[in-house]
Amino acid sequence: MDIYNLISFTGIFILLTFAWILSSDKKNMNFRVIGWGITMQLIIGLFIFVIPAGAKVFLVVNDLAVKVLDSASSGAKFVFGPLALAPGQVSESGEKSIGFILAFQAFPTIIFFSALVAILYYFGIMSRLISAFAWIFTKLMRVSGAESLVTAANIFMGIESNLTVKPYLNRMTRSEYCTIMTAGMATVASNVLALYVLSLQEVFPKIAGHLVSASLLSAPAALVMSKIIIPEGEKPETLGTQIKPFYEKENSFFEAIINGANTGVKMIAGIAALLIAVLGLVALVDVILSGLGAKLNPIFGLEGQWSLKAFCGYIFYPFTIILGIPLSDAGAVSRIIGERIIVTEVASYTDLSSAIQNNLFHNERSVVITSYALCGFAHLASMAIFAGGICALAPEKIRHISSVAVRALIAATLACLQTACVAGTFYTEGSILFG
Numbered sequence: 119m120d121i122y123n124l125i126s127f128t129g130i131f132i133l134l135t136f137a138w139i140l141s142s143d144k145k146n147m148n149f150r151v152i153g154w155g156i157t158m159q160l161i162i163g164l165f166i167f168v169i170p171a172g173a174k175v176f177l178v179v180n181d182l183a184v185k186v187l188d189s190a191s192s193g194a195k196f197v198f199g200p201l202a203l204a205p206g207q208v209s210e211s212g213e214k215s216i217g218f219i220l221a222f223q224a225f226p227t228i229i230f231f232s233a234l235v236a237i238l239y240y241f242g243i244m245s246r247l248i249s250a251f252a253w254i255f256t257k258l259m260r261v262s263g264a265e266s267l268v269t270a271a272n273i274f275m276g277i278e279s280n281l282t283v284k285p286y287l288n289r290m291t292r293s294e295y296c297t298i299m300t301a302g303m304a305t306v307a308s309n310v311l312a313l314y315v316l317s318l319q320e321v322f323p324k325i326a327g328h329l330v331s332a333s334l335l336s337a338p339a340a341l342v343m344s345k346i347i348i349p350e351g352e353k354p355e356t357l358g359t360q361i362k363p364f365y366e367k368e369n370s371f372f373e374a375i376i377n378g379a380n381t382g383v384k385m386i387a388g389i390a391a392l393l394i395a396v397l398g399l400v401a402l403v404d405v406i407l408s409g410l411g412a413k414l415n416p417i418f419g420l421e422g423q424w425s426l427k428a429f430c431g432y433i434f435y436p437f438t439i440i441l442g443i444p445l446s447d448a449g450a451v452s453r454i455i456g457e458r459i460i461v462t463e464v465a466s467y468t469d470l471s472s473a474i475q476n477n478l479f480h481n482e483r484s485v486v487i488t489s490y491a492l493c494g495f496a497h498l499a500s501m502a503i504f505a506g507g508i509c510a511l512a513p514e515k516i517r518h519i520s521s522v523a524v525r526a527l528i529a530a531t532l533a534c535l536q537t538a539c540v541a542g543t544f545y546t547e548g549s550i551l552f553g
Contacts, residue, residue, distance in 0.1 A: 122483060126442030126542030130156065133440070133536050137346040140528060146349040154258040155342035159335050159540045166331050167544035180327030184319070186234075187227060187312055187326070194226035202226065220468075221390070224313040228389075229382035231309030235275065236378025240371060244274060245363050248282065251337070253360055259341060262354035263361040265294045266341075269301040271363065273337050276307030276495075277507045278381070282363040286356060287512035293350040295508065295515070296522040296529065300344035302504045303496045303530035304336045304537075306463075309382060310389075314467045314493075321474040322485060328541075332493035335540055339533035347529040348522055392499050393464060400426055400461055430456030437535055441491060442542035447484035454488060459497045459531065466492050486545050491538035496530040 134152065138144060165172035194202035201222040203215035238244040251270035256263050264283040271279035280287070280298060290298075306314070311329050318325040368374040404425045411424030422428065431453035438452040439445075450473055458466040470488055479485055495504075505523040509516045 120546075122442040122444060123543055123546070125440065126487070126539045129440035129442060129539040130536055130543070133437075133532050133539065134342070134346065137343050137529065137532050140525075141346055141349065142525070143349045143351060146351060148259075148261075148345050148349060151259045151261060151345045152342050155338040158254075158258070158338040159537070160543075162331065162335055163540040163544045167541070167546075176327045176331065177324075179330050180324050183315065183326035183330065187315060187319075190227040190230035190312065191223070193230065194222065197226075198222045220313075220317075220464075224316040225386045225390070227312040227316060228309045228386050229379050231312050232382030232385065233375050233378035235308060236368075236374040236381070237371070239365060240368055240374035245365060247274065248363055249360075255338070255341060256358065256360055259338075260358050261297070261341060261345070261350075262290075262294055263356035263359045264290060264354065265297040265301075267361055267363060268298040269337050269341055272301045272305040272307075272340075273333050274308050276310065276385070277302065277504060280504075280508055280511060282365070283361070284364045284511055286361070287508065288514055289355050290512075290515070291350065291352040291354050292518050292522055293345065293348045293352070294354055295519050296348040296526045297341060297344040299501075299504050299508065299519075299523065299526035300347075300529040300533065301337065301340040303500050303527060304340035304343070304494045304533035305333050306493055306495060308333075309385065311493075313464065317464075317467045318471050318474075318489070321471055322489070325489060328486065328489050329493055332490045332537055332541070335490070335537040336494060336533055339536045339540075340530065343529040343533040343536065344526065347525050347532075388503075389464065392462065396461055396499055397465060426460055427453050427457045430460060432456075441487050441535060441538045443484050443487055444481045446480045447478075450478045451484055451488050455491050455535075458492055459527075462497050462499055463492050463495065481547070483542070483545060483547060487538045487542045490541040491534055493537065494530060494534040496527060496534050498527070501527045 134156075138147070141147075166176050167173070191202060200213040200216060201219055203213070203223075235244060248267065248270045251273060252263065252266040255261060255266035255269055259266075264286045267282050268279055271282045279302065283298070306329070311333065314329055315326045322328075368377060404427075407424040407426065411420075411422075415421065415424075431449065434456035435448060435452040438448045438455060441451075443451050454466050454469050454473065457469070467489075470485070470492065473479060474485060501523050504526075505519055508519050512519070
């Protein structure tokens with residue numbers, strides 16, 4: 119353990135303090151949620167990074183995820199041919215990859231994983247996994263069964279996790295709405311997680327295992343941060359009780375596959391549209407800011423090009439330091455972490471991959487911690503998606519849901535950073551969990 123591990127550990131409590139400063143009710147802290155949430159994160163981090171058996175489990179999960187991804191790419195290779203070959207791959211007919219193409223290599227895996235999750239749901243496997251995690255959250259933290267269930271579901275699913283508590287959505291408290299939105303934005307769905315793996319696998323071979331562990335770590339972090347930002351001031355209907363996931367089962371195995379695949383297609387369309395629109399608008403804003411910078415820099419004696427990424431980098435620089443990132447890498451990391459809130463985590467992971475390829479980081483520790491900090495849907499577009507999705511299921515509660523949306527985004531961002539702090543607390547240079 120070195121000074122950077124200590125900084126990361128201290129960062130956990132600095133982030134908690136920052137969340138408390140932003141709290142809507144500073145005198146009403148649920149220390150049981152905070153205590154058990156931090157304890158669960160530290161236990162998971164200790165098991166993965168320090169205990170030899172945990173490291174072996176990590177490597178098995180990573181290898182399993184990679185093999186499943188290889189299977190997922192089979193359909194894409196049949197449909198798209200060499201366009202679907204990952205960088206460095208050669209087809210059986212001798213065709214070589216032409217490089218990484220998001221639409222043809224990463225997006226098809228979303229269809230595969232959506233179908234796989236639907237199959238696991240059809241056979242009751244996913245429901246049992248979600249219920250097990252929800253039981254742990256409910257019993258240890260004594261939060262409502264509904265928000266525990268959604269938080270547990272978000273470890274494996276995305277926006278559709280809100281459907282697991284559909285019968286209760288109209289009767290939730292403001293704090294519960296904040297929690298389910300925070301959990302949605304602080305974690306990632308398994309089908310989209312595959313997209314990140316493909317973006318980084320060539321330059322970071324163990325990325326799959328790290329992203330799986332990040333998703334586990336972020337669930338209790340989401341509960342902690344949401345309950346600090348908006349503490350529970352009412353009595354939830356399902357407080358301390360275990361509830362079963364609401365699920366409308368398909369009539370057959372093949373119907374589950376079809377519906378799952380169709381869900382994946384819709385998600386791809388949404389992600390593609392979001393990236394095209396957001397990145398285009400960001401580019402337009404950057405053109406305007408660049409022009410302003412060119413005129414104002416000489417007047418005020420400033421240097422450097424003005425852009426949204428640069429501004430976000432300045433804002434997140436202090437947070438990057440408390441994550442335990444070495445100073446030599448802090449500038450590059452802060453820009454990548456900061457831009458996520460505007461351009462989405464997909465673009466940020468792509469930029470992380472480019473930074474690794476271009477040797478912009480001097481320390482492998484920076485790569486690991488950044489990958490954990492980015493593992494979540496904590497950005498403006500996602501806030502609109504999650505808030506809109508819940509409003510569609512509970513239209514009578516639009517006022518309550520919209521009033522906590524921004525606070526939920528802040529809580530989710532802090533939860534992702536806290537997860538990165540936990541990883542930084544236990545990660546050591548030269549670990550077998552990097553190469």
